[in-house]
Amino acid sequence: MGHGMHGIFVVGLTLLLRATTVGAQEQPKLNLMPMPATVQTGSGSLRIDASFSVALTGHTEPLLDRAVQRFTRQLSRQTALPFSAKASTKPTLTVHTDHASKEVQELGENESYTLSVTADGAKIEAPTPLGAMHALQTFLQLVAVSPDGFAAPAVTIQDKPRFPWRGLMIDVSRHFIPLEVLKRNLDGLEAVKMNVFHWHLSENQGFRVESKKFPKLHTLGSDGLYYSQDEIRDLIAYARDRGIRVVPEFDMPGHSTAWFVGHPELASGPGPYEIERRWGIFDPAMDPTNEKTYKFLDELVTEMTKLFPDHYFHIGGDEVNGKEWDANPKIQEFKKSHNLTSNDALQAYFSGRIQKIVTKHGKAVVGWDEVFIPGVPKDIVIQSWRGQAALAQAAAQGYHGILSNGYYLDLGWSAARHYAVDPMSGPGANLAPEQQQLILGGESCMWSEYVNPENIDSRIWPRNAAIAERLWSPQNVTDVASMHARMRAIGGELEWLGLTHRTYHPQMLRRIAGPDATPEELSALRTLADVVEPVKDYTREATAPAEPTSATPLNRLVDAVPLESDTARRFAELVDKYVSASCRDVNAAAQLRAQLSTWRDNDATLQPLTQRSFLAKEVAATSQDLSATAAVGLAALDFATKATTAPDDWKTQQLAIIDQANKPKAQLLLMPAPAIQRLVEAVGTSGSCGAAK
């Protein structure tokens, strides 16, 4: 499998953020994400000005030249310094690379590097271009504005990844995602040192790859929204340039309705089939009993393994409900005659056949949990959407695995919740060391029911940076406050790369508000948008005003707001600090009061808008809830700061208001409500720290 390196990764975090020289100067705050394995800060800093230059030494190749060009362009964007293209006799940064990476990037190649910065210059050393490129990204994150100009603090970093497989999956089938959007997200992956792009290319809702062998797959199965083979080669080269492997997924035998539009003969049902427009799990599945299916797949895999050079080839395998198999007498007959006692067994038979086809072409199979069925050959990687237990179970039986459960970006979890998910925690922690090494890492997943080119960046970023850190950094890097601070910083860096996770939000709010909205109305809408989040997990379908399909416009507030409200998170932190203190802090109270007053008064400004725009109208109740709960919070603060007790039924009444506000409306959650509830519950529990303001 070529990833023997994995075992020798030793975590060394002892010197993390400790300066070797202790002086009067303030400790530099390093906005590095993912946090390197070891960081030693020094004294002084390296000034970055227009004379900045880079030199390559040791092994060189065009890929490294391009990496340096990209790095220089990005540094120029961050600083607006116009760097001259000319070589310098005394380069500011020297990059020494020992030898080439594999021609086709492989799992487990050495990605380590050292980076040292002093006031006189900076030096990168790496065995391979992969490490050198990671080091350049680290350097970009070190550069910050200072009192005297742009500078990188003196530092020595020795770094290497904890896991060799650190990926992002994007589903381009449920909503088509154009090539340039994928490219800017690959730029983002490079920035956070992820090294796998898992391209979920086929689904019930679309077959997105040009097949020259079976053109009906993409011409009839994609509404014209597919990638040409030239475009795919272009994207693979783009990824390769950034140290990113591209693993294609062709989901089989379920999740394949779009294949059957042009090739109904592959299906287990009678057909005809149309491209699926709805979301969910559907009946159509390939016929695993028909030799023609395997002949077809053999020819397709022949074509696609040539197109995609990576060693791994993902065959999906998830969520076959078996209904078409059960309804097909021929298939029932086959099961009996082959002693396949369940549909699981039938799928294992199918998986085995496909795996042979893939292996024949020199590739290894990746599949979702379902392909891990007793008897399946060991040369397979299990991608676990079911959880760490399933992953550990597979590893215990000698199977390689990667974790995706806990890393589904579309479920709307907070960054902190994703951050707490570790591939090695729970059952994985009890595995023998050689079994632990079978756990290769993980992948975040961007399923695309509710994303399109406009909002996809905001669904991936910045939260994906927290997952990237989990997969790169030592296991004991778990400080959530530090993660939040660094994630905010990298959020800005990602914008310089062209990601739109911040810039598109205001424009989507303007669409909701309409061109006639006053600045005050727009600001009120922003205030509301800043404190709501879409409903979580799998509740989006169930709470939808009408059955959502691929034609449903994604123009509502639920589509526009980030999946995590920073404002609400910081408010909750402040509340918790306030109520947990032994006495009431008047300054904290003043801060809370200012925030709550803004929220209380917000609805009055927003209401006119809700009468002019249908997109604003649907959030009118949420806006009222925000004002009502803010008023509750202010009343609670009044009691708290005066250190008086509230009337007996007061709490009951207030909690009823909060209960009402906690009910999702327009598929939105009002995020400050639980913190306000804690304010109410804390009334009468503590005294004031000093005189009330």
Added chain:
Amino acid sequence: MGHGMHGIFVVGLTLLLRATTVGAQEQPKLNLMPMPATVQTGSGSLRIDASFSVALTGHTEPLLDRAVQRFTRQLSRQTALPFSAKASTKPTLTVHTDHASKEVQELGENESYTLSVTADGAKIEAPTPLGAMHALQTFLQLVAVSPDGFAAPAVTIQDKPRFPWRGLMIDVSRHFIPLEVLKRNLDGLEAVKMNVFHWHLSENQGFRVESKKFPKLHTLGSDGLYYSQDEIRDLIAYARDRGIRVVPEFDMPGHSTAWFVGHPELASGPGPYEIERRWGIFDPAMDPTNEKTYKFLDELVTEMTKLFPDHYFHIGGDEVNGKEWDANPKIQEFKKSHNLTSNDALQAYFSGRIQKIVTKHGKAVVGWDEVFIPGVPKDIVIQSWRGQAALAQAAAQGYHGILSNGYYLDLGWSAARHYAVDPMSGPGANLAPEQQQLILGGESCMWSEYVNPENIDSRIWPRNAAIAERLWSPQNVTDVASMHARMRAIGGELEWLGLTHRTYHPQMLRRIAGPDATPEELSALRTLADVVEPVKDYTREATAPAEPTSATPLNRLVDAVPLESDTARRFAELVDKYVSASCRDVNAAAQLRAQLSTWRDNDATLQPLTQRSFLAKEVAATSQDLSATAAVGLAALDFATKATTAPDDWKTQQLAIIDQANKPKAQLLLMPAPAIQRLVEAVGTSGSCGAAK
């Protein structure tokens, strides 16, 4: 000249925004910019949903198909409705075009159209695709969010431009502007119905066109930043698709240092020459006495007139200081022997020679004011940077002209000030009708000393929309409040086109603030940024902290803030309303007080940032000024609302504080200061309207 249409444009504004049916319903507010010649609103509206479709009738051609695709994509962006690509049997919008436009778009082609919208559908009729494309842009501006979904109000529009030449000049030489940035600005020009892109391609600081005949021009004269001929053809086709002519400018005989790097033999001085890095007027000029100069220019014009198909060819001609001519004995000799008694006469000789060369290739010459010298042939268009008087003087003598004086976007004028500049006002108004027809329109100019790809959109937009309206709409469309409201709406539309005039501003502020800035600090920086403007007119060089060059980073607050502060303008409007009322309005006072309190408290939040970032540090004094003047304003309001008189020396003291704040610092003007001054001056002049709040 092919623009005979111009004379028959009849302005008919009688029904502007008057509904034909008067009912209880609210008058729809139309965010049309430029305002059409006539608008009649009807009743009801046309619903825009996913079933929307367009049909072309009459004359059709691929250019129209592409226009409809572009229109549909843009409508989809505005609404997020996914339109199906399929043709409909009952199209929502029918576009009827009579006949083709000229193969090479000409000045004065018919650009008129009619557009009628009813609840049942919409219809466009136009003589040419140019009019049809304008109508599609008008339709896009009609579509807005409503209580029931997206809709276009019922309306009948008959429209045509006032002037046939409505352009934007972009200087791509002082800072190179990449092709994709130009393209998105061409999209903006289409949206506001401008029809000329004047491409200022050569300067002291750069020769930006690939010349296959004289490759040293671009290889030695551009730092590698030039457009290939393929790119130029691509841009011209892109412009043609949007009804925009491309007029190239090769500035001669001055403003040409970059030519001389590769071709010193063209110059009047001894050389050698280097690309100029500074701003200003420089000595190098072509040698107008050397026949080799004309041979060279003949060959270059041969090449460039083939590359640029437009009938007009701009030869610059501005700002020759004559110093190289005066210092060259050979040139002095030539002047004597040819009876050229001044450098003006020498330049007229040069202009005449160049004009003959250009005319030989079937083209007509455009030049800046300076080419209008007694004796210059009449087949020339004068672009006036000097003013309406110069323009009228030329017209009086039978010369065609376009106005640019008053339309220099780089000078930082307000939209209202540009809007008030009319090519026909002043001396132009007194011209005979046939002379007035010689005034073809105007061009806004984006000189690029202080713009780069990052901030150029914000320097052009949205103010350029006001100039576009001046050149398109009837002369009596002059309501400034209406212009501001509509300009704000079109500002949003332009963002959907990919222009970055709003989105880049926050990111530039983040660069100034640094990655460690708290949300509160960032918000305080935004509050300050919202009320400052760069110094105006030609004071940028004089007030610069160090001599600015093309290598000066454009990363300061002066580079990041819009050239016009909406916040300050609206504050001033509120102050004027407040102080001019017969008694003091308590609600207005409360609004002013809230705004002033925010400003007064802002500096305390911002100060820590000014200690961490050199880019924030330089605006520390301005931030203090904002707080100080806001405190003054609050004190003034206190006196005003209490209707008491202030102590005698109070006003003097306050006005001294404001005087201090009125001094530019870090090249920024504190825009609310004059309005606060009016508040101070109004103390004691009026009574309260009611009880103070």
